[in-house]
Amino acid sequence: MDIQYVGEHLLPGKLGQFFIVLAFGASLLSTIAYYFQTVKDKEDTSWRQIGRWSFRIQSVAVIVIIASLFYIIYNHYFEYNYAWSHSSKTLPVEYMISCFWEGQEGSFLLWAFWQLVIGNVLMRTAKSWEDSVMTVIGLSQVFILSMLLGVEIFGHRIGSSPFILLREAMANAPVFKDPEYLIKYISDGKGLNPLLQNYWMVIHPPTLFFGFASMVAPFAYAIAGLWTKRITEWVKPAIPWALIAVMVLGAGIIMGSFWAYEALNFGGFWAWDPVENASLIPWLTMISAVHVLIVYKNTGHSYFTGLFLTVISYILVLYASFLTRSGILGETSVHSFTDLGMSGQLVIYVLAFLVLSTVLIVINWKKMPFTEKEESIYSREFWMFIGALVMTLSCLQVIGFTSVPVINKLIGTDIAPPLEPVPFYNKWQMPFAMVVAILLGFSQFMKYKKTEAAKFWISTGVSLVMSLVITFIICYFTFFGGLKLIYGEGFTNENDFNWMFPVLIFAAVFGVLTNFTVLADAVKGKFKLTGSAVAHIGFGLMLIGAVVAASQNKVISVNTSGFDYGEQFDAKNKRENILLWKNEPMKINKYTVTYLGDSTEGVNTYYRVNYKVLDENNQVKESFDLFPLGQQNPSMGLVASPDTRHYLTHDIYTHVSSVPKKEVEGEEHAPHEGHNEDEEYNKPISYKVSIGDTIFFDEGKVIVRSVNRKAQLKDIPLSGNDVAIGISLDVVANDDNKVTPVEPVYLIKNNAAFSFPKKMDEFGLKFRLVKIIPEDHKFEIEMLKKPGKQKDYIIMKAIVFPYINLLWSGTIIMVIGFAFAISRRIKELRATSGAQAADKKVKQVA
Known part of the structure; x- marks a missing residue:
């Protein structure tokens, strides 16, 4: 029934x-x-x-x-x-x-x-x-x-x-x-998911998926051209759609970086996460495709390369979908979906379009235009082809290491993905970025098919000299003494200096400078060059901002208090986080920082942190508040989102790493045999802890030191089947660092469980061990405190990102450049279609 x-x-x-x-x-x-x-x-x-x-x-x-x-x-x-x-x-x-x-x-x-x-x-x-x-x-x-x-x-x-x-x-x-x-x-x-409760996640996914979907249009034109034997005609109508795909997917990726910077607490804007890589790869290959298709349209060279890049870009979108949705990245990415049993369907989807593309290319191979004449090295198309090749090699490196879980599953290997992906991928990708930036610079001084060598070298030489001067100025304000303007007189550069940083900045500056020259020509009347010049300028500024912000950011919340925060913080985070007691100012870098309290809205708690800059007379020169968010999520623990103060030359980025556990309104605690609730204490607060964890309270902290598996209880003899486990806690006072040990005991006797608390009258505390969770290697303890004025705290991290606005402004300028280029290509396509329609009408009349 x-x-x-x-x-x-x-x-x-x-x-x-x-x-x-x-x-x-x-x-x-x-x-x-x-x-x-x-x-x-x-x-x-x-x-x-x-x-x-x-x-x-x-x-x-x-x-x-x-x-x-x-x-x-x-x-x-x-x-x-x-x-x-x-x-x-x-x-x-x-x-x-x-x-x-x-x-x-x-x-x-x-x-x-x-x-x-x-x-x-x-x-x-x-x-x-x-x-x-x-x-x-x-x-x-x-x-x-x-x-x-x-x-x-x-x-x-x-x-x-x-x-x-x-x-x-x-x-x-x-x-x-x-x-x-x-x-x-x-x-x-x-x-x-608390990490998705951000306004960027309202607009980032739709934009990203619009970009993925847009990739199907140039792919469809390429397949249709091969299928209907219009082998080369598809190129012209496909270019505007390829530009739309590049613009929209690029905007979606940029929004993801904004979200990571504003909502995630890893302290950056790009983490080389496998899911991030999966969206980046088809974007780069489609950018390469756009440039090669334009080369073919203007010169007749590199047809197959343009076709291949156009086709493979959509195949890579489908492969990215497989990576992120099959569950195969579950252990290497925090962004991937779990497997819903659709892995087989996804594989069929990828293979169907891969086989379709391959078959059509093979069938039409002999009909494709291949030019026997080699391009001159003084031609724009030659270096645009080289640039596309370099970007493709860059993609191969990213996709190879991103696909490690797939390789392991296919051939049964156990290759480990990079332990520290950011430095790993940066080391590989910076040389590629240098070459691309240089190419987008000096290729602007070339013309299609043939360029006058003398004129090229004169123009290039002037730009190279100017770029060296500008690079020196930028390096001064980023790698050397100029950063004191941002960090203050006490600034020391603790980040490792890498020779590739100034070289990449030089390459990007050269690219920006030469494209400003093209933009100046556009203002004089050559408007068709506006889109590419603006997009290239944006790309160059983006590279400069990314290099400077990623390499020269500085943690200013240096821990000098002696607190180690327990084993939940590794050595690096112990050094880079400070403990702030409520209403007790602390000096960090040039700022005096004070935690002023919190406010709760729904499930989110906002922690108010005041920053002040004082002059030599102790007068306030500047004051502002930041409100980093912390949500005490039942399944994920503390989920923190930073808050950022934006300046023209830098950002101050702040997030909370640890906060006191709040009592949940109406939360019930199960009674425990062996004790009665003591009315002179506040309601107990429960903590699930492991060895090495630290709990903070008003006058000090509690460190979970060890487990005593042979605990003894006075006047209670233990038989063979009885179990008594104690958890050794060290209570450390703030004022004199005095350590007082205490050991609550959990007893199982005659199949009944008893919890024996321990009091700390000096601090008005009582501790109970109420549960052992062996599968998680954790223990649940309760801490009770006598009523009194409660002192609050946060543990927080603060980072300064210099010149990060160059990154954001560069990405916006790049998208605007793509929009100009799309407008131009659509006008060209309409003009061609109109001319073809007129010719057809004349022939019909004749």
Whole structure:
């Protein structure tokens, strides 16, 4: 007999699932219809009409799916697994939007939506390319929507639906035997990952997935060109789409860096995380593709290279999807999704497009244009090709080491990924960046096909000299005495100096300077050069800002107090974090820093830290407050997000590394045999600790030293089956560093558990060992304190990032440059299409 569950809202889920099936069916029909229109008689457009209408039906269906899922999340229908896993009642509306794409199903839905947007644009603009291009896009859409089906066919599961009920996802859980489980047991959802509760995560994922989806357009043109034997005609219409993909995906990656800098506490903007790498690789290959396609358009050289880079860029997008969604990066990345059983589908998706591309290239190999004449080394196309080659080699290095988990799984090896990815990848990537920066500089003084050597060397020589002067000035203000303007007179450069830093800055300065020359020509009337010049200037500034901020940032919160904070802090973090007692100022660098208290909004607590700069007369020259966030998450512990003070020349970045554990309102503590609650103490606070951990309180700290497995209790004899375990604690006073040992005991006697507390009357404390957690090598202890004025503290880290605004401004300028370039290419394409239409009309009249 079926259980009649109470309180469930099944209609939105059934509606959403119906439209998933409808969208998948419509995408399949659209692909088939456009395929037949491509291979059949062009005079009969009936297949095209079917393709168009089925694509539009698919578009409406996906919008309904999105609306249904958001309706479920917004109304807190926790009977659905997706809503329960990713949202909660305390989330504000903007973060409910983030819930939508936190899960795999939501991100696939977002990807499908953007591909539909691109497909609808192409239906209106592709003209003679519509049938073949839309066949390729439709096929991609079939694969993506299959990831959302959540059905079983012949015992094999196809996709994962976002509308699965919680009781279906956890079918064996006993709670679902109760018809009123939703009312009795499911009061709230698990909530959104605290790290994603940031405004950048509302806009970063949609932009990133728009970039991924945009990659399908130039790929579709390339495949369509090979399929319909229009071997070279696809290049011109593909270039604007390739530029759009580069601009949007680049913007998405930049937003991810903003998010990492503002929300994550690793102290930086790029960590070379495998998921970050997975999005970076196709972006770099598509940038290379754009440059080579422009070379082919202007000179007829390097056709195959442009084709290969265009095709491989989308294949790499699919491979990136496999890496991040198969669960294979679970041990090497904090960003990757867990495996939902779709690994096989993802592999088929990648292989299908890889095989399709390879077959078409092989079939058309002899028809492709290959130029026997070598390019002159004094030609722009030669060095643009070299630049694309260098960027491709750079990608090979990144993708090789990012794919280590895949290699291990395929051939059974046990290769370890880089232990410290930032210095590892930086060491490899800086030489590539130097070469690219130099090339984007002196290639601007060259012309296509042939350049006058004397004129080239004169222009280049002047720019090289000016670049050396500017580099010297920049290096003074970044690596040498000029940093005292930011850090103060006591500044010492503790970071290791690397000769590659000034060399890379010189290369980037040279690239920026030469492109300013091109920009000056654009102002004189050569407007078509504006886009590339602006994009290159932005790229150069981005490199300068990244090198300076990453190499010359300085931790100013140096610990000189003697506190070691316990084993949860490694040696580096013990040195780089300071303990601030509430309302007790401390001098760090040129700032006097004071912790002033906290305020709680929902699940987040904001810790107010005041910075002051005092002059020689102790007068306040500057004062500001920062509010780093700390959330005491039940499953993740302390989740901290920094707060940053922005200046024109630098940022001051602050985050909390440890805070006192707050009592949760209404939290219940189970009674323990062997003691009664002592009314003269405040409510106990529970800590799960390991050996070496430290707990801070008003007048000192408690260090968990060791476990005594042979503890003795006065007047209680132990028999053979009895177990008495003590946990040795050292209570250290703040004022004189006096250490007082104390050892609460946990006893199991006659199959009954007893907790024997120990008092510390000097501090008004009492300790209990209430639980042993052997699987986690942890112990649960309770600390009780007598009422009195409570003294608060935080442990915090502060970093100064010099000239980081060069990085952010450079990225914005680069995106603007891409926008100019897209506008130019679209105008060129329209002009060509108009001329072709006019010629066709003249021929018809004739």
